[in-house]
Amino acid sequence: MKTRLLTAFLSLAFLVAKAQNPKKMNTHQQDSTAITQALEEYYFKGLYNGDISTLRKILYPGTLLFGDIKGQPYAKTLEQYLDGVAHRQTPKDSGKPFKGTILSIEVINSIAFAKVNIKMYDFNYYDLLSFHKIDNRWVIVNKMLTDVTE
Template sequence: MKTLLLTALMFCTLQNIKAQKLKKMENNQQSRAAITEVLENHYFKGIYEGDISKLSPIYYNGTLLFGDIKGQPYAKILEQYLDGVAHRQSPKDSGKPFKGEIVDIRVINSIAVAEVKVKMYEFNYHEFLSFHQIDGKWLIVNKMISDVNE
């Protein structure tokens, strides 16, 4: 009888653990899908078109941007970055090639990091974008960028 009860208890515990893992995997997949949508439909398109109305809503107001461009330090606050995008010739208008690529997205609960590549003009940017889920929306809270030779 004890063996039967112990076996039943272990079975129920294992099923509960499997259900929790499945739920976590589903949430992870949903989060990855939501971040992919932000990157493809707002981030890459906003950069390509020079459209800050697509870019502004996906950034947290206090976002900082750091890195290096052609070996030079790069540090901007969000307002400086968006102003630069608004006042430059967009890759779309330049007629030059543009490519945005998602390399990886890692999600843990309400935080995530997306590794992306952006090729535009003579630059090959390798970027790490930190996301945080705020009020149900995935927002970029930090951007690290480096221009690499490829």
């Protein structure tokens, strides 16, 4: 009986060790780090400064945006969204607090999603951002957003 238990334990330990491939986990950590850097350098800074050229570095052409703002449906193409960003007062110039926070990132092969919170103007946005790794670069391919009252 002890031999069977020991054999089963060693077999299970081998399977667990094999399932937790350190190289694969490292890759996911590197991808999460790359997404974090892209969000901080391009997404948050682009939003704060109202800089559409910076936002274009992380938003893939053809990205669609959906959600609701103050309970009203929101649906825009990337170009409609960037036009709005270009023609509004920037959060930087508004004098109101701005804060972008990454709440979570999940990577699965060449796709990922990030949940972020953005406080700007008088809004408290939650964005769910879908990413795809294209040409070895993580880009947002879909944005879903909503605002909540605190």
